[in-house]
Amino acid sequence: MKVVTVVGARPQFIKAAPVSKALRETGHQEFLVHTGQHYDYEMSQIFFEELHIPKPDVNLEIGSGSHGRQTGRMLIHLEEVMQQQKPDLVLVYGDTNSTLAGALAAVKLHLPLAHVEAGLRSFNRRMPEEHNRVLTDHCADLLFCPTQTATDNLSREGITQNVHLVGDTMYDAVLQFAPIANRRSTILSDMNLKPKDYSLATVHRPYNTDIPENLRNILTAFLEIGEPIIFPVHPRTRKHIEALNVPTFQHANIQFIDPVGYLDMLVLEQHARLILTDSGGMQKEAYFFEVPCLTLRPETEWVETVEAGWNIVVGANQSRIIEVAGSYVWPEDTPPPIFGDGQASYAIVRHFAQCH
Ligand code: UD1
Numbered sequence: 001m002k003v004v005t006v007v008g009a010r011p012q013f014i015k016a017a018p019v020s021k022a023l024r025e026t027g028h029q030e031f032l033v034h035t036g037q038h039y040d041y042e043m044s045q046i047f048f049e050e051l052h053i054p055k056p057d058v059n060l061e062i063g064s065g066s067h068g069r070q071t072g073r074m075l076i077h078l079e080e081v082m083q084q085q086k087p088d089l090v091l092v093y094g095d096t097n098s099t100l101a102g103a104l105a106a107v108k109l110h111l112p113l114a115h116v117e118a119g120l121r122s123f124n125r126r127m128p129e130e131h132n133r134v135l136t137d138h139c140a141d142l143l144f145c146p147t148q149t150a151t152d153n154l155s156r157e158g159i160t161q162n163v164h165l166v167g168d169t170m171y172d173a174v175l176q177f178a179p180i181a182n183r184r185s186t187i188l189s190d191m192n193l194k195p196k197d198y199s200l201a202t203v204h205r206p207y208n209t210d211i212p213e214n215l216r217n218i219l220t221a222f223l224e225i226g227e228p229i230i231f232p233v234h235p236r237t238r239k240h241i242e243a244l245n246v247p248t249f250q251h252a253n254i255q256f257i258d259p260v261g262y263l264d265m266l267v268l269e270q271h272a273r274l275i276l277t278d279s280g281g282m283q284k285e286a287y288f289f290e291v292p293c294l295t296l297r298p299e300t301e302w303v304e305t306v307e308a309g310w311n312i313v314v315g316a317n318q319s320r321i322i323e324v325a326g327s328y329v330w331p332e333d334t335p336p337p338i339f340g341d342g343q344a345s346y347a348i349v350r351h352f353a354q355c356h
C-alpha cells in the first residue's frame with residue numbers, strides 16, 4: 001500500500017516516528033510530506049536525526065503565518081502532492097494546522113484518510129487545536145484513538161465506524177527511545193543537575209503566551225516555588241517572555257534554555273521532581289515516567305491522567321500552582337496502563353488493510 005504521511009510540527013515527528021518504522025518494516029511504501037510548519041533546527045531537523053525518521057520526500061516550507069494563511073497555503077501544495085502521488089491512504093497526526101490541511105486535501109480528492117490520535121476533545125472552542133481535531137475526525141475514514149475517553153468522545157458525536165482503540169504512539173516512542181536517551185544524553189551533567197533536585201517546565205499555548213497576565217502569573221508562581229526550574233522555551237514563547245520585561249526572571253531559579261532535542265527531553269523528564277506544562281505530549285510523558293504533572297491549562301484532554309491522581313489541572317492560576325507544587329501528595333501506586341501496550345504503531349498499520 002502507498003501511504004502519504006503529512007507532518008509539520010514537533011509533536012507530529014515524535015508521533016509519526018514509530019508508525020513510519022512499522023509501515024516500512026511491513027512492506028508498505030511511505031511518501032513523507034513535511035509541511036514546514038516548524039522549521040528551526042531544534043523544532044524540526046533534530047527529531048528526524050534522533051528518531052531516525054527518513055528524510056521527508058518533500059518539504060513544503062510553508063513556515064509561520066496566521067491560521068488561515070498557513071493552512072490555506074498548505075492545502076494548495078498538499079493537493080498537488082497528493083494528485084501526483086496518488087496514494088492508497090493519507091495519514092495525519094494530532095491536531096495542528098498541518099493535520100487539518102492534510103485532512104482537507106485528502107477528502108477533497110476522495111482519498112481515504114487515517115487520523116492518528118483521533119477523538120481528543122478539550123471542549124474548549126477557543127483552542128485552535130479543537131477545530132482541527134473535530135474537523136479531521138469528521139473527515140476521516142479510519143480513526144485511531146489513544147484512550148477509551150477518545151473513543152467515547154467520537155461515539156457521542158456519532159462516529160462509531162472504523163474507530164480503533166490502539167493506544168498511544170507517543171508511548172511506543174518513549175519505550176523505543178528512553179533506553180537510547182539514557183545511554184546517550186549528557187544533559188544532566190552538562191547542566192549540573194541532580195535527579196529530583198529540579199522541576200521541568202514548558203509553555204506554548206496561546207492562552208498562556210498571548211495573554212500577558214497569564215504568562216506573568218505562571219512565571220511569578222515559578223519564581224515563588226523557588227527551586228530550580230529548567231524551562232526549554234518554545235520559539236513563540238520567547239518573545240512574549242521578553243515583552244514582559246521582568247529582569248528578575250533571568251537571574252532567579254528559572255533557567256530558560258533553547259528547545260531541547262527529544263533524547264535530552266526524555267532524560268530531563270525522567271529525573272524531574274515535577275513537570276509543569278501546557279503541552280499535551282509532556283502531560284503523557286510525565287505519566288509514562290511516573291513524574292507528577294501540573295497542567296498549566298484550564299482543562300486537559302488527557303483526563304485519565306487526572307483521574308489516576310498523577311496530573312493536576314491548575315490553569316494559569318498563580319496561587320494554585322504554588323499550592324499544588326508545594327503540598328500535593330502524589331499517589332504511591334504505579335499508574336494504571338491507559339495508553340496501550342507500546343505496540344500502537346503496529347496495530348495501526350495492521351488496520352490499513354481495511355482501506356485497500
Ligand atoms: C503548533 C500547533 C500546536 C502544537 C505546537 C507544538 C497549530 C494551530 N498549533 O503551535 O497545536 O501544540 O505546534 O509545538 O497548529 N516559530 C519559530 N520557529 C519554528 C516554529 C515556530 O520561530 O520552527 C514561531 C513563529 O514565530 C510562529 C510561532 O512560533 O509564528 C508559532 O508557530 P506555529 O506553528 O504557528 O504554532 P505553535 O504555537 O508552534
Ligand code: UDP
Pocket residue numbers: 010011014202204232233258259260261262263265266278279280281282285
Ligand atoms: N519536546 C522536546 N523538546 C522540547 C519540548 C518538547 O523534545 O524542548 C517534546 C516533548 O518531549 C514531547 C513533544 O515535544 O514529546 C511535545 O511537543 P509540544 O509540547 O511542542 O506540543 P504538544 O504536545 O503540546 O502538541
